[in-house]
Amino acid sequence: MTQPRREEVDKIIRKLRERQKSLLEEVRGELDQRDNQQLIELMGREPGDSGDVSLADALADMNILRADRQIHELRDIDAAFARMKAENFGICTDCGDEIPVGRLLVYPTAKRCMACQQRHEQLFAQEGRPKL
Numbered sequence: 407m408t409q410p411r412r413e414e415v416d417k418i419i420r421k422l423r424e425r426q427k428s429l430l431e432e433v434r435g436e437l438d439q440r441d442n443q444q445l446i447e448l449m450g451r452e453p454g455d456s457g458d459v460s461l462a463d464a465l466a467d468m469n470i471l472r473a474d475r476q477i478h479e480l481r482d483i484d485a486a487f488a489r490m491k492a493e494n495f496g497i498c499t500d501c502g503d504e505i506p507v508g509r510l511l512v513y514p515t516a517k518r519c520m521a522c523q524q525r526h527e528q529l530f531a532q533e534g535r536p537k538l
């Protein structure tokens with residue numbers, strides 16, 4: 407099995423980190439009125455290098471209800487970094503085929519190939535949730 411080329415993965419990692427950063431900025435906006443010492447500490451860490459505790463989990467523990475959407479997306483980003491670590495990034499979780507690099511560049515948190523994603527969305531169609 408072929409992995410996406412190194413430079414493409416680097417590009418994807420950059421995109422994930424940028425997205426993670428802007429999501430954290432949004433969450434920080436939600437926290438403006440609160441004691442956000444814990445979040446500041448979390449944000450001081452290198453994204454994607456958060457050790458055992460994922461950023462999204464830590465944020466979820468902080469009970470920021472209004473940041474639900476961001477937390478959901480941060481979990482997807484965490485999962486993408488975890489797949490990179492496990493060296494199965496870019497492999498469809500449903501059929502095991504490679505996800506085309508072009509799709510990953512547009513949608514770096516994709517965990518399924520296009521065909522499986524479409525099938526998944528038909529099976530688990532959720533109303534009112536914006537698609538990426």
Ligand SMILES: [Zn+2]
Nearest residue numbers: 498501519522
């Ligand atoms: Zn698939």
